Amino acid sequence: MKSNNINKEADYLSQMLRQIPLETPSKDFTMNIMYQIAPDVVLEKTPFYKKPLFIGIISMLLGGLFLIFYNADFSWTVLISQIVTLSETIREFFPLVRLTNRQMDLSPTIVAPIVVIAVIFLIDRIIAAQKRNKEQRTYIL
């Protein structure tokens, strides 16, 4: 009779112990961790061909080529001379003092591709940043 009582008590205590709750961390716990590992996720876990920088460079090159070949007056001689001019201009761009004077002399066929490529690059960066923000928001369950 006594041992029956003891077993019953032991079972009862075990049952009570199972109900002891675990400690819970703050609500932001998961989100904080995901934010901390986010750079690793973006830089290491994403294949290189999906990285925003890679896409940006490819877009720039394609955009530049499209603009050059779409020009109705296209000829290799003109293109080579433009490249030479462009490279000289870029070289002269670095001393910032000459920048203001020289940029007025640039022909529109050189300025236009540069501006378009810059715009494409900017748009690409904005899209990439938005995508990254959206991805971080979805970490929260």
Next chain:
Amino acid sequence: MKYTSDEDCIERILKGDSRAFSWLIEHHKNMVFTIVFRIVEQREEAEEVAQDVFIKIFQTIDTFKGSSKFSTWLYRIAYNMAISHIRKSKPDFVPLHDNVNESSDEIIDSQNTMEPTFDRQRQEALSEALTLLKQEEILLINMHYSQQMSVEQISEITDLSQSNVKVKLFRARKKLSELINEIIERKQ
């Protein structure tokens, strides 16, 4: 996306699915936090250490070989990181596995002599008694009873021998039982 098990999740994390890791955190965060909190005893510090545990897990998940259960591996890392953390602030801290000179014979010799009492009264007494137990004793109770971990699994996590886990569990349970009876008697 639904994940069927920890192993399924790990496979997806290794393929670059970061949402799977978020699922893994949600699934284990309470137990990891409980382990760390019972050792560190400061909520803010415990939260930081528990976060570091998951970051470490993310960085080293490819080294998990699957020789034990993932949860055992995770909880063991949590336990060890919490011990390392507390040793920095309290060099005289004695973890569970350094305090093991007990005999398992007393489990057999001892008898539980609790008298039956009303449920609600006992529940209240239990809550009060828990505040009087050591955090490490509550941790063992949490592991064994709340999480239904086997003695073997607790032994792997804490580095205690299986017989020592049994002794410590028994003592914690006995102490709790005595405290509950004392509290009930005092209130009557």
